[in-house]
Amino acid sequence: MDMTLPVQTVHTTCPYCGVGCGVTATVKPGTIPIIAGDAAHTANKGRLCVKGAALGETLDLDGRLLYPEVREHGAMRRAGWDEALARVAGGFAGIIAEHGADAVALYVSGQLLTEDYYVANKFMKGYVGSANIDTNSRLCMSSSVAGHKRAFGEDVVPGCYEDFELADMIVLVGSNTAWCHPTLFQRILRAKEARPALQIVAIDPRRTATCELADLHLPVKPGTDVWLFNGLLSYLTQHGAADASYVAAHTEGLDAALAAADVDCSDLAQVARICRVDPAKLLAFYAGFAATNKVVTAYSQGVNQSSSGTDKVNAIINCHLLTGRIGHPGMGPFSLTGQPNAMGGREVGGLANMLAAHMDLDNPAQRDAVRTFWDAPRIADKPGLKAVDLFRAVEEGTVKAVWIIATNPLVSLPDADQVRRALQKCELVVVSDIVAATDTTAYADVLLPALGWGEKGGTVTNSERCISRQRAFLPAPGEARADWWALCEVARRMGFKGFDYAGAHAIFDEHARLSGWRNEDGNRRVFDISGMAGMGRQAYDALEPVQWPVLRGADGAIGATARLFADGRYARPDGKARFVATPPRAPVHAVDDEFPLALNTGRMRDQWHTMTRTGKSPRLSSHAPEPIIDLHPNDALLCGVREGELARVTSRWGAMVARVAHGGGIARGSVFVPIHWSGQTASDARVGALVNPVVDPVSGEPEFKHTPVRVEPFVVEWQAFVLSRTALAVDGVANWTRVQGDGFVRYELGGRGPAHDDWARGVLGVDYEADWIEYDDTGAGVYRAAHLVEGRLQACVFVARRAAPLPPRQWLAGLFKQETLAQADRATLLAGRAPQQGPDPGPTVCSCFGVGRNTICAAIRTHALETTAQVTACVKAGGNCGSCVPEIGKLLVLTRCSEEAA
Numbered sequence: 072m073d074m075t076l077p078v079q080t081v082h083t084t085c086p087y088c089g090v091g092c093g094v095t096a097t098v099k100p101g102t103i104p105i106i107a108g109d110a111a112h113t114a115n116k117g118r119l120c121v122k123g124a125a126l127g128e129t130l131d132l133d134g135r136l137l138y139p140e141v142r143e144h145g146a147m148r149r150a151g152w153d154e155a156l157a158r159v160a161g162g163f164a165g166i167i168a169e170h171g172a173d174a175v176a177l178y179v180s181g182q183l184l185t186e187d188y189y190v191a192n193k194f195m196k197g198y199v200g201s202a203n204i205d206t207n208s209r210l211c212m213s214s215s216v217a218g219h220k221r222a223f224g225e226d227v228v229p230g231c232y233e234d235f236e237l238a239d240m241i242v243l244v245g246s247n248t249a250w251c252h253p254t255l256f257q258r259i260l261r262a263k264e265a266r267p268a269l270q271i272v273a274i275d276p277r278r279t280a281t282c283e284l285a286d287l288h289l290p291v292k293p294g295t296d297v298w299l300f301n302g303l304l305s306y307l308t309q310h311g312a313a314d315a316s317y318v319a320a321h322t323e324g325l326d327a328a329l330a331a332a333d334v335d336c337s338d339l340a341q342v343a344r345i346c347r348v349d350p351a352k353l354l355a356f357y358a359g360f361a362a363t364n365k366v367v368t369a370y371s372q373g374v375n376q377s378s379s380g381t382d383k384v385n386a387i388i389n390c391h392l393l394t395g396r397i398g399h400p401g402m403g404p405f406s407l408t409g410q411p412n413a414m415g416g417r418e419v420g421g422l423a424n425m426l427a428a429h430m431d432l433d434n435p436a437q438r439d440a441v442r443t444f445w446d447a448p449r450i451a452d453k454p455g456l457k458a459v460d461l462f463r464a465v466e467e468g469t470v471k472a473v474w475i476i477a478t479n480p481l482v483s484l485p486d487a488d489q490v491r492r493a494l495q496k497c498e499l500v501v502v503s504d505i506v507a508a509t510d511t512t513a514y515a516d517v518l519l520p521a522l523g524w525g526e527k528g529g530t531v532t533n534s535e536r537c538i539s540r541q542r543a544f545l546p547a548p549g550e551a552r553a554d555w556w557a558l559c560e561v562a563r564r565m566g567f568k569g570f571d572y573a574g575a576h577a578i579f580d581e582h583a584r585l586s587g588w589r590n591e592d593g594n595r596r597v598f599d600i601s602g603m604a605g606m607g608r609q610a611y612d613a614l615e616p617v618q619w620p621v622l623r624g625a626d627g628a629i630g631a632t633a634r635l636f637a638d639g640r641y642a643r644p645d646g647k648a649r650f651v652a653t654p655p656r657a658p659v660h661a662v663d664d665e666f667p668l669a670l671n672t673g674r675m676r677d678q679w680h681t682m683t684r685t686g687k688s689p690r691l692s693s694h695a696p697e698p699i700i701d702l703h704p705n706d707a708l709l710c711g712v713r714e715g716e717l718a719r720v721t722s723r724w725g726a727m728v729a730r731v732a733h734g735g736g737i738a739r740g741s742v743f744v745p746i747h748w749s750g751q752t753a754s755d756a757r758v759g760a761l762v763n764p765v766v767d768p769v770s771g772e773p774e775f776k777h778t779p780v781r782v783e784p785f786v787v788e789w790q791a792f793v794l795s796r797t798a799l800a801v802d803g804v805a806n807w808t809r810v811q812g813d814g815f816v817r818y819e820l821g822g823r824g825p826a827h828d829d830w831a832r833g834v835l836g837v838d839y840e841a842d843w844i845e846y847d848d849t850g851a852g853v854y855r856a857a858h859l860v861e862g863r864l865q866a867c868v869f870v871a872r873r874a875a876p877l878p879p880r881q882w883l884a885g886l887f888k889q890e891t892l893a894q895a896d897r898a899t900l901l902a903g904r905a906p907q908q909g910p911d912p913g914p915t916v917c918s919c920f921g922v923g924r925n926t927i928c929a930a931i932r933t934h935a936l937e938t939t940a941q942v943t944a945c946v947k948a949g950g951n952c953g954s955c956v957p958e959i960g961k962l963l964v965l966t967r968c969s970e971e972a973a
């Protein structure tokens with residue numbers, strides 16, 4: 072590397088959640104880029120959450136897919152791009168020729184940049200001639216998309232982040248904003264600090280970190296949101312809170328929506344019974360909503376991921392239409408996007424039931440508009456297969472080739488073992504990824520190495536319609552190439568014209584021009600960024616974040632738009648929004664005697680998706696190192712499982728194993744399991760394998776929030792952990808989890824059979840000549856050993872009958888930093904106790920400063936701390952990104968309660 076190159080600061084965006092924070096990467100040749108929040112970006116104004124702040128720890132090339140590979144005689148081998156692309160193009164062309172266009176499919180991702188997405192959609196819908204392109208955004212956003220289209224006529228989020236600061240009431244529905252959209256939540260908290268009268272209402276079956284700082288928490292029964300918001304619609308009507316003139320001038324359909332709501336939601340006490348909430352709290356919410364003009368109702372996966380997700384979205388929007396609270400500062404329904412570019416994918420039509428530029432597949436004029444603009448030989452004329460149906464069709468053999476880009480459906484889809492069966496049978500599986508070994512790449516016939524964050528350039532659109540640049544600041548590793556490039560190369564090899572782009576800027580330009588194409592008065596589409604057409608490479612490279620629509624005025628000036636629908640004109644020929652009647656319905660599969668608990672799934676604070684990036688950071692891995700099964704202590708008692716021990720969760724579709732935890736926020740009858748663990752990080756913790764493949768009938772979004780399950784003990788004879796400088800093969804152990812530490816890999820194990828000298832040496836790959844120290848108490852079932860190489864700790868293993876007596880991992884982690892293991896440490900290591908061991912800091916709460924739960928609780932008790940700010944001043948926790956502030960708030964309450972009880 073040329074060390075004389077100057078230090079450069081590149082402005083880019085975070086690749087994780089839909090807040091879309093601006094990031095600066097300061098690059099000095101020969102050093103790891105320094106990542107910071109971009110003070111100039113409107114989404115985060117310089118702040119980052121702990122995931123964004125740790126991006127620099129995820130940039131190494133360990134485990135990267137760096138070269139194309141093809142399957143030959145059952146095994147993968149390295150290939151050149153030419154051979155791999157020819158295999159894809161030839162395979163797709165042959166299958167299309169023999170079986171038709173619908174026999175091939177693309178399955179893409181909200182992680183893609185808009186330019187990649189645009190080309191993928193054009194390739195399938197305009198040239199292959201099939202709409203069989205769907206995306207993992209189907210799993211998180213499609214109910215919001217469908218709800219927007221039913222209400223507004225187009226998939227549009229009317230408001231912006233500033234509305235959260237201007238609102239007098241924020242209702243967070245099915246959204247653990249504190250963990251899943253942390254910098255936005257911090258913005259809300261700062262607004263609340265400045266203006267304590269701002270009311271925060273959290274509606275969530277679980278008492279999440281978000282609920283800790285809310286003024287009011289409604290712990291609704293899972294799946295009853297439609298009853299709750301139908302009840303609100305009735306209440307607002309009964310109590311004179313409707314804006315009759317707005318409804319008359321700008322909407323249609325109120326009578327039918329009210330009639331549906333009134334069937335069993337006109338009586339508050341009955342709604343409270345159905346939703347299983349305190350009637351007084353429900354009244355407080357309804358009355359507060361009625362009396363407050365500036366209300367933002369923000370919702371996320373707890374609303375979308377349901378067999379009635381679209382109705383939930385419309386039940387919420389109905390209440391805002393009734394009160395005319397849309398499009399003005401501080402008010403409106405607000406869909407919080409999960410992924411960094413879910414909205415960009417929707418702009419280009421990346422879902423199987425959409426066309427590009429917010430045009431519709433079932434609109435002949437719009438189909439013709441897109442085909443003409445692309446000068447395409449054909450255009451898909453019917454919706455393609457949505458995610459769940461797509462992989463069913465693969466298993467049934469009607470889809471014979473699938474190209475999976477930037478996603479891991481073997482982990483993330485419901486009934487995930489069905490996806491495995493599908494890929495095993497599929498004639499041609501192409502996977503484009505940055506990671507070599509994922510659960511999905513194992514089934515690939517062709518592997519294409521993609522560019523990762525920091526290496527690729529393009530645009531993304533966040534939850535508030537803000538288009539930002541992601542910019543490259545690292546060289547492309549190995550032979551990795553942009554996804555749009557690979558798609559264009561395959562298209563060219565299939566004889567398709569229109570894929571000769573000079574770069575990502577040229578794709579964006581075409582996308583911008585298409586958005587304004589035949590976008591005329593009388594049938595105007597709101598999504599119009601034609602003001603950005605014709606920018607050229609330089610202007611594209613310099614592009615500042617901008618909220619769409621982006622139009623060019625008569626004077627040539629470009630104008631962006633923070634809020635939409637302020638004039639009450641919606642995206643329909645008559646300009647009116649629609650109320651949607653939402654008769655409530657229960658989840659498709661009810662709990663029963665065999666499966667008496669309802670499984671809910673979701674994210675952890677410091678991890679992202681299947682941990683291919685965040686799992687590399689020891690700091691992020693310290694917050695929740697293992698997969699958990701969170702359930703109420705009384706349910707645990709009934710199931711015969713204990714906190715800290717392993718348990719199996721089983722549904723009609725599959726099973727998984729994880730450690731029992733009592734997070735303290737879950738109601739009786741529910742079980743929560745995080746989504747992040749794959750076959751690469753745990754033996755048996757893919758929660759997707761359990762989830763029922765039921766989908767919302769309108770959006771096709773799966774019901775990730777409700778699957779009937781049972782929980783039972785997972786019996787092992789011993790528990791153990793291993794810390795090792797090198798990765799180990801632990802497949803023979805009954806249960807394992809792999810966690811990245813600082814300079815070592817940690818394995819948490821549960822097994823059966825002897826676990827002493829021979830077993831330990833076998834796991835660590837150590838022969839009898841090695842420098843090996845051990846302690847063995849067979850009677851007590853305790854075994855400890857360490858392997859040293861030239862006096863340096865190489866690995867250690869600790870075994871006990873139960874998890875509880877195993878020593879804290881933090882102390883042992885510190886020994887891996889020593890060049891030579893001191894004699895005293897050898898002795899204490901075998902004793903399983905640190906020398907002059909201070910108090911155990913406990914599980915990590917603040918990842919930024921590595922502060923544990925026990926440290927925080929001790930500080931609260933010792934110094935009689937009362938506020939989160941005082942805790943920060945005392946032990947630093949919460950003083951950087953703020954992601955852990957809600958958990959500190961909870962610890963303040965718990966510690967106070969335990970003192971009062973004492």
Ligand code: SF4
Pocket residue numbers: 085086087088089090091092115118119120121122123124251252253254255
């Ligand atoms: S809130 Fe965190 S994860 Fe989301 S975009 Fe910002 S830094 Fe990234």
